[in-house]
Amino acid sequence: MIDQVRNNLRSHVAIKEGQNIVLGLSGGPDSVFLFHALRVLQNEMGFLLTCAHINHMYRGDDADHDEAFVEMLCRHHNIECQVLKKNATNYAKELKMTVEEAGRVIRYGFFRKILKEKGDGYIATAHNLNDQVETVLQRIIRGTGIDGLVAMTVKSNDIIRPILGIRRKDIENYLHHHNYDYCEDKTNNQLIYGRNRLRLELIPYIEKEYNSKFSDSLIRLSNSASQDHELLYGLTIEAYDKLRVLVKGQIHIDLKEFNALKIGLRSRLIRMAIEELKGNTTNIQYSNIETGIALCQQKETGKRLYLPDNIILEIAYDKIIIKSKAEVKDFEYNITVGLPVFISEINIGLDCYETKNQDFNKKNNKIAIDYDKIVGNLRVRNRKYGDVFTPIGMSGTKKLKDFFIDEKIPREQREETPIVLDDKEIIWVAPYRMSEHYKIDESTKRIVVIEIKEV
Structure with a gap:
């Protein structure tokens, strides 16, 4: 299993000597296994390891226990550990989001702060094969396309997931075999979160009643989607580079040539333009893209589509203009x-x-x-x-x-x-x-x- 982590760091991440890895160390079995794997590999591969722990303050004494365990583990192995205490429940109310979403914002903000202080490198998270299965299934239930089926990858910008291909059961067996302690998060076994219900109820039910290798099937689906995504992404980039013109912060696309493309490419072009303007397409729905494509087919100058995140798609004679909506002053x-x-x-x-x-x-x-x-x-x-x-x-x-x-x-x-x-x-x-x-x-x-x- 250590070999698998080593191979991922070499082939997928191409980690270099002197680069930093900031590990999100919760104290749970997955992050503790990754901690020991990276601890073993850091001298061999020459990267610098720093651990980061967030106490979200919503599990009382259990959260404090996890924090103390992580600090003791890092101190015992002479690994630097930085800890942040921030109430995720209160933060979620401030930002009007779920506690899960707020926790993610807090975590990655803290990780990136540390990485910026350390210099060049990556943030390592302990997502495993089971997490990948749950992510794919969750996206299917919510509704997704090919890109959503790709789910997580070993490397995504500054985030790496070195144990993505390892099963949770194998991780726990490894820890027991080597007598490595870890923390148990009691909320992982409670049906208070949608993801827990997938893991504890839906997936076991499907594997029992329909397909004992359901998880393997979802992983194959994700891998196949990844290959298709790579092909489609290349075609989209080629078309986007040909049609896209940047004018004073606005993206202009030739309307006639856009409408001549296959509909799959048209939807990807719109998403790519929005991502260039906004940095992501998180709040853009399938229906938004459908409406945008229909507007382009009407070819009626002056027509506008107001999209989430203050993005406007507008038809202007022979062009599609995609732009950020400026805040309107009182007039x-x-x-x-x-x-x-x-x-x-x-x-x-x-x-x-x-x-x-x-x-x-x-x-x-x-x-x-x-x-x-x-x-x-x-x-x-x-x-x-x-x-x-x-x-x-x-x-x-x-x-x-x-x-x-x-x-x-x-x-x-x-x-x-x-x-x-x-x-x-x-x-x-x-x-x-x-x-x-x-x-x-x-x-x-x-x-x-x-x-x-x-x-």
Whole structure:
């Protein structure tokens, strides 16, 4: 088993003499086995080993016991150990995420801090073959594509997993054979986490009732997906390098050539562009990509798709533009009939002019109102807390917030929605709905058209 770790470090990681390895040492069997393996190999291979332990403070005395055990183990073998105490439960509430997610943020933040202090090297985690099986199955249940089936790899950027191909049972047998102590995390045997239920209930049930080698089957599936992923990634990079142009922090892609690609490549190109802008595609769903591809096929200039993490996909004539959405500052402009207005904060123009033609060309981006119903001055601004208006066809007022929700206006789009109003009330939530109070009727003598235009 030590040979397997050695081979992974040489062939997959290509560890060099003088590089650092920061080992996440929880005190559990997997991390303790990896500790002993790296301890044995460090002199032979010339890397420098540092251990890092996080006390998440949600297991009381057990967590304190694990911390003391790790410190004693490292001290006994003369290995540097750094410890962080941080309450994961409180941190999860602060960041509005699960305790598991918060723990991961804390761990990898601490690991990377240490690695930065030490210099060139890697963070080593003790994920084993069983962890890989659980990860693949969890992603299948949630919904995933080929990339998700690849799951974890021995090396991923600055993270290495030297025991990824070793079974948990073999690790425990090795520790017992060599009389190595380790800590038992009681929560691993409790059905309080979804992953525990996979490990303790679902996988054993499938192996008993359907396929005794189910775990092996999932690993083969993952390995096969990895080969396909490598091929598709190469094709995507080739197409991306050909089509992608970086313009002032925005990614431009030729629309015609994009639409000529197979749909699988198109979805990967969009993901690759988002990853270049954001650094990851963690919050991007399959449905987001589907909608983006459909928008590109429509080829309608000015159409936008607001994606998670403030990413915008926009069609602009013969180009697809993928960009980060800048935070919209509050704006307010006076409107004078007969003079155009440019709203620089959202890159939109507004025209306001008088007409005698009641049968003007009606479009979603323009309205016609009764000039004489305007009270005081016309203005355009973005929304404010407490805004209400009377949508056409209604007799009572409606909160603008509720209107946005009912109309399913994306949250990211609401801040840059132009609100046209006079000194009395909102006239138009552009381009969605005008007010009942300003509509043209049989007594109308003068008509004003207000129109917004993409610039």
